[in-house]
Amino acid sequence: MWPFCGNTRKNPPRLAQPPPTRWTTGPAVDTAPALCLPAALSVAALFATLAPAAAGAEDSDLRGPKPTIVLVHGAFADASSWAEVTQRLQRHGFPVRAVANPLRGLAPDAEAVRQVVDSVSGPVILVGHSYGGALISHAAAGEKDVKALVYIAAFAPAVGESALELSAGGKLGPDTTTTIGNDVYLRPDRFHEVFAADLPRRTTAQLAAAQRPVDAGALSAKATAAAWQQIPSWYLIAKQDNAIPAGSQRAMAARAHSHTTEVNASHAVSLSRPEATYATILNAVRGTR
Template identity: 55%
Template sequence: MRVRISRVVALAAAIVLTGTASVSGAAAAVAGTHVTTRPTIVLVHGAFADSASWSGVIERLQQRGYPVVAAANPLRGLSTDAAYVRTVIDSVPGPIVLAGHSYGGAVMTNAAAGDPDVKALVYIAAFAPDKGESALELSGKFPGSTLGDTLAPVPLGDGTTDLAIRQDLFRQQFAADVSRQQATLMAVTQRPIRDAALSEGSGEPAWKTIPSWFLLAGADRNIPVAAQRWMADRAGSRATVEIRKASHAVGVSNPRPVADLIVRAATAR
């Protein structure tokens, strides 16, 4: 377990104020909630999305009593994004289950490496790179991705480029099984990703030491399902679930099976 100075200080203050050495009670006071043995679910969104894309999944996890944190993935560079998500993980007490969607899978693969508090990794239509591999490389490993033809590049001052999906093509590319109204909102609120993030090679992958679960989107136009299946097999997935007609936005269109798989990982022994 990692040591968090702020929690230690708060715990000491709680003991002094209450005049008791009951660690469990003081810890509950610091957390502002009852003591629970359930892991915290930390969710990492991918490119062309934001944390709101997890809303349906979050609702179902909370209904089952799980604490949830949705990290705001910066989408600037794989190593820097992973470093940020690692700070989010470090702020969470107790055991953690990490779930990542799309590029968020690559980020959590790096962020969780060597962290003993992360008990499971859940890949939702996500990249699970090995050392040196990039998201761009993996998306082209098998035929079927049409993402490149839908992107609207915006040059940045440092010579790199921000990439977003054209709003008029967003639904057919990213969220074909989501209602037109919701897909329109998702297109407008999507967050662009810096091209360098997609081409940056991964560090040592957490899936080599942490158990993993995979959910595959069978009608994905961003990451071909063949690539998703290949990564799941390589990682030694404990369980692989495929939703045959699901788009890349499978967490939006099918939040229940996504939440079910996360809970399955959280309760595994």
């Protein structure tokens, strides 16, 4: 049985009292792009049709050699969820690697991310969304070329914590999921509500149909590394997230001393608010140059 089925807590978990945050909290970002997709659009073509924001001139402080941006998606998604963010990064000359997260378990998934990082020559900015945050926290441990961690509505567990604990109080659970074999899916009729409430329902219906399941034990696995203790981090908090409560995100960001920005967005913030996601990554690049 999937471990969420035994979870009856209604409030976000209490984290250890963090020391005073060292970083300045960034401004909230409030302007969301409108999305309108034809009904017959295939899922494969979905992300290519989302209109990008207008490209501005590259800032002078971003010229010259750039770090590789390694993007790690979470559960119920795939690497195409980064398409709009990738387009913006590549437009400004950043090398990008969007990891095909296996979603088979915390240890093997983190190792898959580490192998991608090790294949890159030069500095890396490691970015994780949702469950991908737990993976970058593991994969970056001991990696001297990882210059920053960027959490996008993501889990940043301490050693001994699980994603399951940190999502308490959200809408992930037995009422919104189904298990097939050892794979956990979001129920199609609840996908919009839980994962992407600020996207059109036609869009979320296609995302639900194409979702990639996560292994039933992955979200309950206890973290054995917390690279945010040694590596500077940035955190984009999705204030309307129904999967990881905003309060839990704030507590994790404060504990990690992350540079923090808040945005009006659902859990699918890389899709619904790609410009805010991109801006958070750029802030990490600037902060580590």
